[in-house]
Amino acid sequence: xxxxxxxxxxxxxxxxxxxxxxxxxxxxxxxxxxxxxxxxxxxxxxxxxxxxxxxxxxxxxxxxxxxxxxxxxxxxxxxxxxxxxxxxxxxxxxxxxxxxxxxxxxxxxxxxxxxxxxxxxxxxxxxxxxxxxxxxxxxxxxxxxxxxxxxxxxxxxxxxxxxxxxxxxxxxxxxxxxxxxxxxxxxxxxxxxxxxxxxxxxxxxxxxxxxxxxxxxxxxxxxxxxxxxxxxxxxxxxxxxxxxxxxxxxxxxxxxxxxxxxxxxxxxxxxxxxxxxxxxxxxxxxxxxxxxxxxxxxxxxxxxxxxxxxxxxxxxxxxxxxxxxxxxxxxxxxxxxxxxxxxxxxxxxxxxxxxxxxxxxxxxxxxxxxxxxxxxxxxxxxxxxxxxxxxxxxxxxxxxxxxxxxxxxxxxxxxxxxxxxxxxxxxxxxxxxxxxxxxx
Amino acid sequence: xxxxxxxxxxxxxxxxxxxxxxxxxxxxxxxxxxxxxxxxxxxxxxxxxxxxxxxxxxxxxxxxxxxxxxxxxxxxxxxxxxxxxxxxxxxxxxxxxxxxxxxxxxxxxxxxxxxxxxxxxxxxxxxxxxxxxxxxxxxxxxxxxxxxxxxxxxxxxxxxxxxxxxxxxxxxxxxxxxxxxxxxxxxx
Numbered sequence: 001x002x003x004x005x006x007x008x009x010x011x012x013x014x015x016x017x018x019x020x021x022x023x024x025x026x027x028x029x030x031x032x033x034x035x036x037x038x039x040x041x042x043x044x045x046x047x048x049x050x051x052x053x054x055x056x057x058x059x060x061x062x063x064x065x066x067x068x069x070x071x072x073x074x075x076x077x078x079x080x081x082x083x084x085x086x087x088x089x090x091x092x093x094x095x096x097x098x099x100x101x102x103x104x105x106x107x108x109x110x111x112x113x114x115x116x117x118x119x120x121x122x123x124x125x126x127x128x129x130x131x132x133x134x135x136x137x138x139x140x141x142x143x144x145x146x147x148x149x150x151x152x153x154x155x156x157x158x159x160x161x162x163x164x165x166x167x168x169x170x171x172x173x174x175x176x177x178x179x180x181x182x183x184x185x186x187x188x189x190x191x192x193x194x195x196x197x198x199x200x201x202x203x204x205x206x207x208x209x210x211x212x213x214x215x216x217x218x219x220x221x222x223x224x225x226x227x228x229x230x231x232x233x234x235x236x237x238x239x240x241x242x243x244x245x246x247x248x249x250x251x252x253x254x255x256x257x258x259x260x261x262x263x264x265x266x267x268x269x270x271x272x273x274x275x276x277x278x279x280x281x282x283x284x285x286x287x288x289x290x291x292x293x294x295x296x297x298x299x300x301x302x303x304x305x306x307x308x309x310x311x312x313x314x315x316x317x318x319x320x321x322x323x324x325x326x327x328x329x330x331x332x333x334x335x336x337x338x339x340x341x342x343x344x345x346x347x348x349x350x351x352x353x354x355x356x357x358x359x360x361x362x363x364x365x366x367x368x369x370x371x372x373x374x375x376x377x378x379x380x381x382x383x384x385x386x387x388x389x390x391x392x393x394x395x396x397x398x399x400x401x402x403x404x405x406x407x408x409x410x411x412x413x414x415x416x417x418x419x420x421x422x423x424x425x426x427x428x429x430x431x432x433x434x435x436x437x438x439x440x
Numbered sequence: 441x442x443x444x445x446x447x448x449x450x451x452x453x454x455x456x457x458x459x460x461x462x463x464x465x466x467x468x469x470x471x472x473x474x475x476x477x478x479x480x481x482x483x484x485x486x487x488x489x490x491x492x493x494x495x496x497x498x499x500x501x502x503x504x505x506x507x508x509x510x511x512x513x514x515x516x517x518x519x520x521x522x523x524x525x526x527x528x529x530x531x532x533x534x535x536x537x538x539x540x541x542x543x544x545x546x547x548x549x550x551x552x553x554x555x556x557x558x559x560x561x562x563x564x565x566x567x568x569x570x571x572x573x574x575x576x577x578x579x580x581x582x583x584x585x586x587x588x589x590x591x592x593x594x595x596x597x598x599x600x601x602x603x604x605x606x607x608x609x610x611x612x613x614x615x616x617x618x619x620x621x622x623x624x625x626x627x628x
Contacts, residue, residue: 091570215483220573221566
């Protein structure tokens, strides 16, 4: 991952934070120096043995493979895949987690978009599937996929995060696992579909309606209650994911998209929306997506995935090879709006520096942050913390635990013992460059 | 409703044009449907009991249904003893005297946590058995609901559970919640 290895001169870059955090123009400046150096035949030293003479590789000497109808990643990228919680398909929920430590940018490819299904992935014939909107409406209506495609379609980028993402961090001791295992139940895509408010203009809304339930056509018939205000704001019946029809694990042929709300509410395979005066208190909101608190009460209707960030590189599973300049990079997002600011620390939160936010910064979407860093070969603790445009700050672990508590013992890695963890995450780097999960 | 049905019989197209005139901007792309035709999908049950169907059941009737359809995953008597071949819990216990422990979600049970009883009928009917959801009759679902409530000592063992009695079942943790929405959202 090293962009520049070795002993570039420390005095040529501006330090913006302790323990090697560099000004965000540092890499550009090095790049310019390097280019200039090539031009004049002299310049900064690059460490390592001199390169071998170049040769033609085998793939340069013979025709390649035929082009497939639907392309898959290179066999050399075969580890860039999801991890499966239930590979033998036992009679229980199946999760697959996104390998954030092996991805970059802000859009999650469809093949590695996280999924959770509660009774398998249904194979739905889009010519048979229908969406019913009824309840407290003036006229119940049925919509086919074909009819939905005749409405005005809109596209937006939005992250989706399971309420149980990062649940191992409720542990009283740091669980040693990579970003994929700890934070892999969040992904981000461009979604295209029909706004739910457009369809409600067709059915009309009875003024007594304050909530709606959405229900899936899969065998679990997953049902959630959603405030009607969300339907009239930015809820969408999504038909396309990153430009192609939804993946079966993500709701083909149509799903409810509630930007910023916990994943389970974004009902996949949506077949029914019913407007109601009150929430239905389904199993998923009576038990599962509640958050027991230290005081014996429990949060109900948490809904919003609050402002959060984590570093994807370096991270557990992405060790540092040698001292030198690296880029610290990660993902920030908020279910409330746009990310306004991200700071990075290399000394466990003692000092902080502003990270660069990669454009475009979109509401309720992944924002990629970047920060150049010189690792001097000594111990370091990397952290990121984010703010959103509403002024919400990502809490420190201590702040988070003070409100939400932590578990009394280390949970199994795949357990969901509480939900909606969004505190600062720490990666500890030792003198060998190994990266571990730490609490700091 | 009679007028509605006559309109439907007279032709969906004509009806849709009528709706379009009433709503001005309507695209007339949705198809109207009569309430009776929605019934097979209209399965949500509200905490008030709204939506509960006709029928009834008792714990005695539910015990053999549970043994035949549920115990393979939820354990004998619903006590969650079984594990899958991987060692993972196959399904949570549905009958338990477990106490809540700290902030551990996995110690939440129907008896110590659920605020209302009608969602139990809703969930069994919509999602169970895992291998063949929607295969039980409404009477069987009522009987399973009665069995689980009685085994959890939330109702008397002889109580008949139906659309009138189920919403009246008092759940101990009814007032154990803090509603997070809408205080923390931009949609207040």
